[in-house]
Amino acid sequence: MKKCLILLLLITIKAVGLAQEKPIRLGVAGLTHGHVGWILGRENQTDMVMVGIAEPNKILANKLSKEFGFPMTMVFDSMEEMIAKTKPEAVAAFGNIKDHLKVVQECAPKGIHVMVEKPLATTFDDAVKIANLAKTYKVHVLTNYETSWYETNVKALDELKNGTIGELRKVIIRDGHKGPKNIGVSQEFLEWLTDPVLNGGGAITDFGCYGANLMTWIMNGTKPLSVTAVTQQLQADNNPNVDDDATIILTYPNQMAILEPSWNWPIGRKDMELYGTKGAIYADNPTQLRIRISKGYSQFTEETFLLPQRKKPFNDPFSVFTAVIKEELKLPPFNVYSLENNMVVIEILQAAIESAKSGKTIHLTK
Known part of the structure; x- marks a missing residue:
């Protein structure tokens, strides 16, 4: 009986460990930003896995598909479709800056965390709307700078x-x-x-x-x-x-x-x-x-x-994003x-x- 309990405890501990190591499911909103290679080329990391891409420009998507090796089956015409089909926990925005508000408007009500490329928004009015959405739906919205x-x-x-x-x-x-x-x-x-x-x-x-x-x-x-x-x-x-x-x-x-x-x-x-x-x-x-x-x-x-x-997770923005989502890191x-x-x-x-x-x-x- 004692051996069974110990075995059950070990299995439970291992299961908890595996659950904690489960990668964050990431969607990508847009491919037009020149920095998008930072996430498309991040194959050797296991903390985050790319599950879908929203990009209506299929010529561009096909070009990057050949360059980085992702299948075109994960490319969708809209964010709504990408989110519905792939169920991401987080989204990284790699389109124009004006669209950052649209990305947060689509993601926040669904509890999806967002990281945008700098800057946060094109106007202070848009920035206020983004902040209000983040607060209302209790999601993280981070901005990445090199x-x-x-x-x-x-x-x-x-x-x-x-x-x-x-x-x-x-x-x-x-x-x-x-x-x-x-x-x-x-x-x-x-x-x-x-x-x-x-x-x-x-x-x-x-x-x-x-x-x-x-x-x-x-x-x-x-x-x-x-x-x-x-x-x-x-x-x-x-x-x-x-x-x-x-x-x-x-x-x-x-x-x-x-x-x-x-x-x-x-x-x-x-x-x-x-x-x-x-x-x-x-x-x-x-x-x-x-x-x-x-x-x-x-x-x-x-x-x-x-x-x-910098030491991990600070050597990579998506490692920071993952650690914040998993509550392993609280940014000051x-x-x-x-x-x-x-x-x-x-x-x-x-x-x-x-x-x-x-x-x-x-x-x-x-």
Whole structure:
């Protein structure tokens, strides 16, 4: 009898373990985003399994099917059909930014969690609607940024909190590349990326969101007092309907941030500089960080750190998404993925667009 009870207990423990290891069923909404390869090429991970794709453009779907090896039988014309046929627990949005609201409207009432590619929305009104849906139906809505995977950004904030460079005074964040057409993005991606409605703007939204996201994280959710922005169109032939270069200035009670999103950088970049009362931190790229400490007027010491990738689950956005859904990970308030952070991001971007159009500084309400 005792042996039977032990055997039954072992079987129960094993069954519970297998249940916990069961992969999250993921649906993909859209294939036009250039970042979609991040999920289509994620075959070697077992925490999440792709069960369906919603994409009406069958030429595009067939092309990606051949490239990544997924069967066309899992491609559906609409999200409604994909959800009904495949019963996903989560959906990753890889279409235009304007459609993020539609994705959440379709998924949230069914209890389906959502991860969107940055930014969260094209307007603050849409962001509020998304947040209300997430709250009403108790689902997670995360926003993915490549810079969320950078160990250098994490170390930079840790060093700042530890007082290494003293009190923070200024942050400069630069993001971008040569421009969508110049780097050869797909036609399907280019069509909406350079559309002021579907993308919400040009470089100001495409890359301005990175700086707004990191700054909101650094400031632990504190909104800037004011937003001032200037935009230019330096490649009118390539980007006739949107800006391709922007400078955004954010002011806080004791700090200032300068965001420089652009489709005119000669070399692609995603870097950040933190300036304090005692020194500076330079997060040059995903793996290299430098710390300079002042030693007089212009002298300084410099230490360079070559860092590894972030540890699991933070090395991969879909691992983070899975861990949050399974309640293995609780993101802190105003974490870079969080809905709270990305609500502030959209408020900043909307103010920046308004400032650039009006030529005036926009003051945000608390």
